[in-house]
Amino acid sequence: MNAKSRRTARGFTLLELMVTVAVLAILIGIAVPSLSDATLTGKLAASANDLVAGVAMGRSEAIKRNAVTSLCVSSDGTSCGSGGWEQGWIIISGSTVIQKHSAAPTGFKVTSSVAKVDFQPTGVGNTQATITVCRSAPTAGYQERVVNISATGRAYVSKTTTGTCS
Numbered sequence: 001m002n003a004k005s006r007r008t009a010r011g012f013t014l015l016e017l018m019v020t021v022a023v024l025a026i027l028i029g030i031a032v033p034s035l036s037d038a039t040l041t042g043k044l045a046a047s048a049n050d051l052v053a054g055v056a057m058g059r060s061e062a063i064k065r066n067a068v069t070s071l072c073v074s075s076d077g078t079s080c081g082s083g084g085w086e087q088g089w090i091i092i093s094g095s096t097v098i099q100k101h102s103a104a105p106t107g108f109k110v111t112s113s114v115a116k117v118d119f120q121p122t123g124v125g126n127t128q129a130t131i132t133v134c135r136s137a138p139t140a141g142y143q144e145r146v147v148n149i150s151a152t153g154r155a156y157v158s159k160t161t162t163g164t165c166s
Helices: 003-008 014-065
Strands: 069-073 089-093 096-101 108-112 116-119 129-135 144-149 155-160
Touching: 014 069, 014 089, 014 096, 014 108, 014 116, 014 129, 014 144, 014 155
Parallel strands: none
Antiparallel strands: 069 089, 069 116, 089 096, 108 129, 129 144, 144 155
């Protein structure tokens, strides 16, 4: 090859390729933890919002049916039971199941001091409750969502970073 054709040749040298791969590896190393935090945040928010929607539905169904309606823990999806909210929950009026909700995502824990929240035909709740949604596996996360249910039957979500999930 003559000198003129060498100058017009285009492409990457091995050194340029190695530098590019090293920069790319550093950028991926920075982005992956941020992506997992974003995924965790989304799953926590979705689980907490499902509970808030369940409270709203239980309250509205109590008013609509003019009967006591309950939001409660259920492992079988047909009746109220005992255990943790992470196994699933239902909205029930009498013996009629209005809505079923499946178990929480794997590795998430949903805790509360109550296993059942009742709504009167007027829509007022009988029970004040706090339901905490957090990540328990593979390691406890520092992010949590707390669903607060007032005595009037209204629910709202607050974000905490106490990391008390166990």
